[in-house]
Amino acid sequence: MTMNSNKLRQLVYDLRHQPVVTWITLTGTALSVFLMMTVISMEQLYTMPFAPESNRPRLLFGQNMEVGFIGSQGSSSSALGYSPAEKLYRRLPGVEMEAMFQIESQNAEAEGSTGRPYEVKCRRVDHNFWKIYDHTLLEGRYFDSIECAAGTRMAVISQEMARNLFNNENVIGFEVLVGYVPYKVVGVVKNTSALARQASGDIFLPMSQATASSYQHGMLGNVSVVMLLEDGADKEKIRNEVKARYATLATELADQGMVPIYHEQPYDVGTVSRGGYGSNNSPDDSGYKRERMITYLILLLLPAINLSSMLHSRIRRRVSEFGIRRAFGCTRARLMGDIISENFVVTVLGALVGWLCSLVFLMSYSGLYQNGWGDIIGDTPALTMLLDWRLLLMLLGVCFILNIISASLPAWLASRVNTVEAINGRHTK
Amino acid sequence: MSIISLKEVSKLYRTKEIETMALENINLDIEEGEFVSIMGPSGCGKSTLLNIMGLLDSASSGSVDILDCNVGKLGDSASARFRNANLGFVFQSFHLIPSLNVAANVELPLVYRSGVSAAERRRMVQEVLERLGMSHRIKHLPTQLSGGQCQRVAIARAIVGKPKIVLADEPTGNLDSRMGAEVMSLLHRLNKEDGTTVVMVTHNEEQARQTDRIIRFFDGHIVS
Numbered sequence A: 001m002t003m004n005s006n007k008l009r010q011l012v013y014d015l016r017h018q019p020v021v022t023w024i025t026l027t028g029t030a031l032s033v034f035l036m037m038t039v040i041s042m043e044q045l046y047t048m049p050f051a052p053e054s055n056r057p058r059l060l061f062g063q064n065m066e067v068g069f070i071g072s073q074g075s076s077s078s079a080l081g082y083s084p085a086e087k088l089y090r091r092l093p094g095v096e097m098e099a100m101f102q103i104e105s106q107n108a109e110a111e112g113s114t115g116r117p118y119e120v121k122c123r124r125v126d127h128n129f130w131k132i133y134d135h136t137l138l139e140g141r142y143f144d145s146i147e148c149a150a151g152t153r154m155a156v157i158s159q160e161m162a163r164n165l166f167n168n169e170n171v172i173g174f175e176v177l178v179g180y181v182p183y184k185v186v187g188v189v190k191n192t193s194a195l196a197r198q199a200s201g202d203i204f205l206p207m208s209q210a211t212a213s214s215y216q217h218g219m220l221g222n223v224s225v226v227m228l229l230e231d232g233a234d235k236e237k238i239r240n241e242v243k244a245r246y247a248t249l250a251t252e253l254a255d256q257g258m259v260p261i262y263h264e265q266p267y268d269v270g271t272v273s274r275g276g277y278g279s280n281n282s283p284d285d286s287g288y289k290r291e292r293m294i295t296y297l298i299l300l301l302l303p304a305i306n307l308s309s310m311l312h313s314r315i316r317r318r319v320s321e322f323g324i325r326r327a328f329g330c331t332r333a334r335l336m337g338d339i340i341s342e343n344f345v346v347t348v349l350g351a352l353v354g355w356l357c358s359l360v361f362l363m364s365y366s367g368l369y370q371n372g373w374g375d376i377i378g379d380t381p382a383l384t385m386l387l388d389w390r391l392l393l394m395l396l397g398v399c400f401i402l403n404i405i406s407a408s409l410p411a412w413l414a415s416r417v418n419t420v421e422a423i424n425g426r427h428t429k
Numbered sequence B: 001m002s003i004i005s006l007k008e009v010s011k012l013y014r015t016k017e018i019e020t021m022a023l024e025n026i027n028l029d030i031e032e033g034e035f036v037s038i039m040g041p042s043g044c045g046k047s048t049l050l051n052i053m054g055l056l057d058s059a060s061s062g063s064v065d066i067l068d069c070n071v072g073k074l075g076d077s078a079s080a081r082f083r084n085a086n087l088g089f090v091f092q093s094f095h096l097i098p099s100l101n102v103a104a105n106v107e108l109p110l111v112y113r114s115g116v117s118a119a120e121r122r123r124m125v126q127e128v129l130e131r132l133g134m135s136h137r138i139k140h141l142p143t144q145l146s147g148g149q150c151q152r153v154a155i156a157r158a159i160v161g162k163p164k165i166v167l168a169d170e171p172t173g174n175l176d177s178r179m180g181a182e183v184m185s186l187l188h189r190l191n192k193e194d195g196t197t198v199v200m201v202t203h204n205e206e207q208a209r210q211t212d213r214i215i216r217f218f219d220g221h222i223v224s
């Protein structure tokens, strides 16, 4: 299975003399790897840690709430009201701190001193949000717990918004209108990638009992909870505690004819980012995994079938050579091994092209909300991820599997041809 | 004991339409160091005989002993090893590998032999090409060579591993008479200098007369 310079030279000769087949083989492999890398990368981008979401592996989310009505089939669900959020998720054992915040940013219209209105992504967050997530503060400060609780009208905005709204970077103390309500700018943070699903935003406003929205007797609202776990905390234990608190809440609510319906909360970052469930049902993680496996399988099998027939026609014109090799002492097994290993090189070549494509694609995808190439090279999560040795190792694994699937049959057929017929260039199969 | 010994060897080709008895109860002994030529009209089974002696094909019945080994019983890898160690092949249409240069073509049998280092392979290739007067073409591709040169490279490939037996199926069939004579003298040198046993199929009476023994074939039988 070794590759020496002769084999490599022969491979290049072989590829150059069948340009069409070579191109189809290479683009086929590249396309397959590109698709697979993109799917995997998207998945990875949901869960890998990067600023400002460097704590992702240690986070759990109390995302939403469903309340049922006793004596009726109906129920109502959305993010939580402030007080049930506190009751269910405040000071859980194994949790270092928790923050109340809007897990999804909201579109709003903002206006600064330039007088030009901008459509912005706005998010209400409390003081702990700034501790759990690691934004980079460029100017000023974040709001503290007292200001938060008081519902003070202050805002932390992104660098880009400072430029857009004020044409200026020294904007501390300036007033920004968000939905026609004035807020005082107290801090400016560095822009964040839109891939930071839970922490990115243009404008951050204080979240508290006073500012949270509330309906359904305060049960529902716009509050979600993010919890930063202590090192080595047991997620199952925390879930069980939350479940117990649901039961307590249920007895409290019974008087009002309501019952909170438990949906396996709190979730980890992968579950939240993948979505695919509503506020009134439980995420189906095993179903999701099954779906993913089928996707990967299809992404592997379709091109493998194609590549297989490509390889078959590539080696057809070499039957005579294989016959000669057999005559001079090459065993069937060795012949098969040589064909497969040779094809592996082609697969890796195609995979490299596909990998480069996904690199370019993901860089432009995650480069949203980035300014200039400096930023992109510096801390684009996609780049860090695609250069990760584990991913590269996996890519090599994918090539290997793709190669085994596509090359085995043609190689076996080639090794089975009768030696004499092979030498004379006849192939019965 | 003969170096090649065939007893009651038959070969039956079966296709959907017809059955062809290519060899019928052949008994043949070839001694070590002999230069034997096989003659006969086209389709009489000469190549079939050579292929069976070369372990490239198997007999339908009968026994084949080469170097005191009953080769009919060998499995794929054992027979590959046996060919590699003891047999060299020369074909009418050379059958060089077009994508490999002269050195790599000649090296082929050594690649499949265990325990030969790359340096040693290079040395052996160099040596055999010098012997056959082809060392100045070592980097050429087969397409850059004349027919006679191709056949010389093919002979180099056949003997680089120092086999006991060389099987040549119409080695001069594709060459003009001058080049044919050159190839014949190479085979004779090989036979004289190294004591290699040569079995050659030919249509050329004059070439055949220069060998130790002529075996005449007709329709699957030895006639003389």
Ligand SMILES: Nc1ncnc2c1ncn2[C@@H]1O[C@H](COP(=O)(O)OP(=O)(O)O)[C@@H](O)[C@H]1O
Pocket: B013, B014, B015, B020, B021, B022, B040, B041, B042, B043, B044, B045, B046, B047, B048, B049
């Ligand atoms: N693979 C095969 N399948 C069927 N018949 C074959 C095959 N190879 C050879 N034959 C037949 O066997 C006979 C002997 O062929 P061959 O040994 O090639 O003859 P020669 O080399 O003397 O010209 C011929 O009639 C030929 O048609």
Ligand SMILES: [Mg+2]
Pocket: B046, B047, B048, B169
């Ligand atoms: Mg013949």
